[in-house]
Amino acid sequence: MHGFRRAGSVSFPNVQPGAVAPKCFAMSHQLSPKKFSHLAQWFFFLVTLYIGWQFVLFCRFAAGLGPEAARPAGVEGFLPISALLGLRHALGTFSWDPVHPAGLAIFLAALVMGLLFRKAFCGHVCPVGFVIARLGRLGQRLGLARSTPPRLEAGLRLPKYLFLLFFLYTTFFGMGLSEVESFLRSPYNLTADARMLQFFLSPGPVAVAVLTGLAVLGLVFRGSFCRWVCPYGALLGLLAKIGPTALTRDAAGCTGCGRCRKACPMDLPITAGARPMECSGCASCVVTCPRPESAVRFSFAGRIAPWWLPLVGACGVFALTYLAANALGLWNAKLPTAMLARLYAMALGG
Numbered sequence: 135m136h137g138f139r140r141a142g143s144v145s146f147p148n149v150q151p152g153a154v155a156p157k158c159f160a161m162s163h164q165l166s167p168k169k170f171s172h173l174a175q176w177f178f179f180l181v182t183l184y185i186g187w188q189f190v191l192f193c194r195f196a197a198g199l200g201p202e203a204a205r206p207a208g209v210e211g212f213l214p215i216s217a218l219l220g221l222r223h224a225l226g227t228f229s230w231d232p233v234h235p236a237g238l239a240i241f242l243a244a245l246v247m248g249l250l251f252r253k254a255f256c257g258h259v260c261p262v263g264f265v266i267a268r269l270g271r272l273g274q275r276l277g278l279a280r281s282t283p284p285r286l287e288a289g290l291r292l293p294k295y296l297f298l299l300f301f302l303y304t305t306f307f308g309m310g311l312s313e314v315e316s317f318l319r320s321p322y323n324l325t326a327d328a329r330m331l332q333f334f335l336s337p338g339p340v341a342v343a344v345l346t347g348l349a350v351l352g353l354v355f356r357g358s359f360c361r362w363v364c365p366y367g368a369l370l371g372l373l374a375k376i377g378p379t380a381l382t383r384d385a386a387g388c389t390g391c392g393r394c395r396k397a398c399p400m401d402l403p404i405t406a407g408a409r410p411m412e413c414s415g416c417a418s419c420v421v422t423c424p425r426p427e428s429a430v431r432f433s434f435a436g437r438i439a440p441w442w443l444p445l446v447g448a449c450g451v452f453a454l455t456y457l458a459a460n461a462l463g464l465w466n467a468k469l470p471t472a473m474l475a476r477l478y479a480m481a482l483g484g
Contacts, residue, residue, distance in 0.1 A: 167421035196478035210237030217241035243455035248370030254448035257414030267399040270356030297365035325481035357400040371411030394419035415444030
């Protein structure tokens with residue numbers, strides 16, 4: 135088959151010369167790069183749904199409405215501000231956050247991914263990024279998708295950097311170490327995930343209007359939330375800018391077909407440069423390009439890299455972080471279950 139290279143018994147179209155697909159994914163049927171790249175996205179999204187369900191069961195237990203259930207540590211991944219404060223506390227005291235230890239571990243893993251493999255956390259792990267990408271694809275199928283002019287795009291990206299600056303300044307300069315520690319141990323921070331759950335289960339009119347507006351924007355402008363609003367993604371994009379992984383676009387080898395931009399969940403143009411801060415490392419442009427050997431490809435520290443590098447790198451960093459944190463006792467909070475249940479009962483109005 136033209137354009138295919140064999141890796142075990144798996145066929146990967148558009149694989150770069152010399153790139154070898156991971157043997158652990160060998161199957162008896164063909165697995166295209168597009169499907170392969172979606173495996174991690176679906177895995178983390180389904181794991182997120184499972185963690186959410188386990189957290190609902192814990193909250194029901196805390197409120198006296200169900201049998202005893204453990205609080206899943208993974209829910210702390212939805213508390214990036216608390217994790218940022220936990221990092222500030224760790225740097226100042228050389229001690230791990232005892233309240234949301236898994237949140238700090240996930241946050242550090244995301245930072246490492248951003249530095250080494252572009253915004254791979256956004257492209258392969260983040261459940262919000264997963265939903266945003268699907269909204270963009272739906273908008274394309276419905277014929278709603280539009281692109282913004284470069285100057286307008288630059289202005290629309292400004293808010294997320296202002297949000298990031300505010301959070302960084304408040305965390306590292308606006309609060310003293312004792313204030314950070316007091317906040318981390320406060321009942322509000324201890325039960326921040328319960329308050330977040332209440333927000334999504336019973337949103338007010340303003341919240342519904344804002345979420346609906348963001349969803350509509352996502353249908354029309356691909357990745358608009360990630361591109362214009364998310365301060366978390368802004369931080370990872372800055373790290374990716376100085377990292378070793380680059381997205382190389384060779385004008386001489388490019389046919390100008392436009393497939394790369396159509397496939398990109400962030401609507402990045404082909405002229406975005408080698409290290410565009412919005413690139414999530416999803417590899418959609420590389421696996422879609424009809425000439426990946428000469429037009430679009432990844433490089434790592436100046437050397438040509440396989441299209442699956444950000445994907446495998448992100449999964450590897452996350453797996454190593456989880457295993458290390460578990461082994462060192464830095465994943466699950468060591469707070470008594472009875473005390474947690476009482477605090478959550480108060481937060482939930484019990």
